[in-house]
Amino acid sequence: MRRVIGMDIHRTFAEVVFWEDGRLRHFGRVDMTRSGLEAFGRGLEKTDEIVVEATGNAMSVVRVLEPYVARAIVANPMQVKAIAHARIKTDKIDAGVLAQLQASGFLPEVWVPDAATERLRRLAARRNQVVRHRTRVKNEVHAILQAHLVPQCPHADLFNQRGRDWLTRQILPEDERLAIARHIREIDRLGDDLAELDADIAKDTVDNPDVARLLTITGVNVTVASGIVAAIGDITRFSEPQKLVSYIGLNPRVRQSGLGLAQYGRISKTGRSHARAMLVEAAWAAAKALGPLRAFFLRIRGKRGHQIAAVAVARKLVVLVWHMLTKKQDYHWLRPALVAAKKRQIALKSGAPSERGVGRRGSAYAYYVKDLRDREMAAAQIAERTYDQMIRRWQPRRPKGCTDATNGERP
Structure with a gap:
């Protein structure tokens, strides 16, 4: 017999409602302490499912109750409110709504990250x-x-x-x-x-392969790379780059009704605001460094201004991050000496010993050799020029089935 348990959690207590056999049963209140939650968990069954809303202490509740049940689920409070709006609102009703939504398969879940x-x-x-x-x-x-x-x-x-x-x-x-x-x-x-x-x-x-991979992007340092990796978590939960763009909140708002044309506005700014801010910061850094990202920034800036251009570069970075992490590939236009210097800075901050005075060159030696650094910058400049020329020659592809005689309309 399936049983779903909805918990409306607060700072000091949680209101608990059981859903079983299509009916709701009020359990009562549980103290929001580790001992109180463990005592409650010992009375549950391994086939039970627990649902809580995403709040400040929701993850701690999930960690404590996970060993006692089949699943501990965190719900998106904004989407729950949109789906199940009620004129009468109490803790008991809120807990029952969570249980019913999960039992019926309509619960908007939030991904629960691992401990690391x-x-x-x-x-x-x-x-x-x-x-x-x-x-x-x-x-x-x-x-x-x-x-x-x-x-x-x-x-x-x-x-x-x-x-x-x-x-x-x-x-x-x-x-x-x-x-x-x-x-x-x-x-x-x-x-x-x-x-x-x-x-x-x-x-x-220091040993995270995803962070090391993102460091190959010009303009991305360890702070930005670690923040993005922390916000994304498991990249496989995003089936396409547009979903990751929406998760970060860099997708445009769209208004469309009936036969009218879709109107696109400012970015939605939903989701991970901290990751979005860091991506915009990385976009400004990438706009100052030679390479294709700078060429893209300059092209958008000439049409829409520097603020919109920075946001556009941030969005392109999100798409780039999705492809790199999904395909496990480094940035194509990476600068090896610069990447080695970034990784060495991470190692030093993590407590690695200095390589000076040991009679050999350090791992970041090439970055401090002017000729080698200038050679990498020259290659980045060629990449920027190549991207710019490619965009100028690019022509939009006609929709399938269109001909010149129909002026772009299907016959």
């Missing part, structure tokens, strides 16, 4: 939080300088040693000077936290 992918997602999210916090503190320093008519810093970075020396010579009120000192101490502390998180990410990805 989940850890990498947490590290990437925490790194993003630290970077955003540090940017916020830096902006506060800039706001203080602007409020007191201090001219722009002549150095490239206000917060490096030369910039800080310049900052100490500016005329400011004493309270503002003390505030800037506090902000700089906070920036230094956040820099230390960022270095620790980078080291943890490097240790988790």
